[in-house]
Amino acid sequence: MLKTEHAREELRSSLATSGKGDASLFxxxxxGLLALLRACEFPTGSEVIVQAYTCVVVPNAIHAAKLTTIYADIEKETLNIDPSSLESIITPRTKAVICQHTFGIPADVQKIREICDKNGLMLIEDCAHVLPDAxxxxxxxxxxxxxxxxxxxxxAISGVSGGAIICRKETVSHRLQKLEKSAIPLPPSTIRRLLLYPIFYGLARPLMGLGLGKALLTLLRQLRLLVPIVTAQEKEGRQDATLHQMPEACAILALQQWKKLQKINDHRRSLTRYYLEASAQIGWPVLHGVRSDLPLQKYPMFVRDAEGIRRALKKKNIHLHDGWTGCVVCPASADQGKTGYCEGNDRNAEEVAEEILSLPTHPGMTEEDTKRLVSALTPFLR
Ligand SMILES: Cc1ncc(COP(=O)(O)O)c(C=O)c1O
Incomplete structure (x- = not known):
């Protein structure tokens, strides 16, 4: 049996070894991103480049660190930064590039690294959607x-909540460790609500096919028994400036999943392959960035009337609304005016937001669920 007080330290040391750097937990x-940007000690107002088609919490963390978000264009076929769009937006105020591996599709880090080196910029890889294994x-x-x-x-793996920064720059690492030490614990009531999630999700899952599972989770959220992934305040563009420790209980859950990373990723790879094979058989278009060896967090494709399809499938109790549609800075319920993204700046990201339909690959998704989803989708995509 794992001693609870050891989970954070074991997780930290495994991440540090695997990521070849120092690991700090939040x-x-x-x-974690806010702490990292603070630890970088960039002058106030410095610019940090991030891709369009991202989650609102990323620009929020940049703003909370008193920095400015600049959006790079994306390549539609990879959902990631288009390296050729980078150089034209670099200014003397630019200090860092955040390179997101959207849904587990690898960004062109090699090219982005070269551009960062040429311009003296820090390269931050956003691996929120994917953790590599052997x-x-x-x-x-x-x-x-x-x-x-x-x-x-x-x-990629779940501790219900939690995050880490793996840092390979010594001075920044030292400051990060200090920031982690001064971080405060989350309130016990928040930790309790976080830990209720796996229990409630376990209750809701068997009810999904009956149309009751989603309703139950929505009700629990409305009753404030579940912590939302993005809070109302965050949707208005504000991140709390306080740093919190990763709760030990979340570290226990994350560590258990970290130890099963190969298995979790293999499951994601096998569903990615299943969707790819279905695409080839049925003639669905495949994004160039999608490969059969990738443990995708979800399987993206572009379709006509994506929202109509999601609505039609919802009536069959198949829920494909994942928050990454209808907007360039997700979710659509976030105040787009506060994100710093200007409409019309990146046609690719805007087209992605309209046309994307993403299919789940999470550990709870069985082969049976996947078959059912593909056959329910097929009539819409002929
Ligand atoms: C691309 C991306 N980066 C960073 C984050 C932040 O992760 P967390 O939810 O742990 O704050 C998220 C998710 O919310 C994300 O989607």
Missing amino acids: ASGRE LGPEEIMSLGDAMLLSFGRDK
Whole structure:
């Protein structure tokens, strides 16, 4: 039996070994990013480049660190930064590039690294959606000065909440460790609500096919028995400036999953392959960035009337609304005016937001669920 007080330290040391850097733990990935940006000690107002088509908590962390978010264009076929769009937005105020591996599709880190080196910029890999294992993807966590990891409940591995920064720059690492030491514990009531999630989800899952599971989770959220993934305040563009420790209980859960990473990733790889094979058989278009060896966090494709399809499938109790649709800075309920993204700046990201339909690959998704989903989708995609 794992001694509870040891989970954080074991997780930290495993991440440090695997990521070849120093690991610091925080209550979420967004808090980790805020801590990292503080530890970098960039002058106030410095610019940090992030891709369009991201989660609102990323620009929020940049703003909370008193820095400015600049959006890079994306490549539609990889959902990641288009390296050729980078150089034109670099200014003397630019200090860092956050390179997101969207849904587990590796970004072109090699090219981005070259551009960062040429311009003296810090390269931060956002690995919130994917953690590599012995089978790769080897590009991920390879060239970053620092890596952002998330153990949120819908991420590569789940501690329900939690995040880590793996840092390969010594001075920044030391400051990060100090910031982690001064971080305060989350209130016990928040930790209790976080830990209720796996219990409630376990109750809701068998009810999903009957149309009651989602309703139950929505009700529990409304009753404030569940912590939302993105809070109302965050949707208004504000992140709390306080840093919190990763709760030991979340570290226990994350560590258990970390030890099963190969198995979890293999499951994701096998569902990625299943969707790819279905695409080939049925003639669905495949994004160039999607490969059969990737443990995708979800399987993206572009379709006509994606929202209509999601609505039609919802009537069959198949829920494909994942918060990454209808907007460039997700979710759509976030106040887009506060994100710093200007409409019309990146046509690719805006088209992605309209056309994307993402299919789940999470550990709870069985082969049977996947078959059912593919056959329910097929009539819409002929
Ligand atoms: C791309 C991306 N980066 C960072 C984060 C932050 O992770 P966390 O939810 O642990 O704060 C998220 C998720 O919310 C994300 O989607």
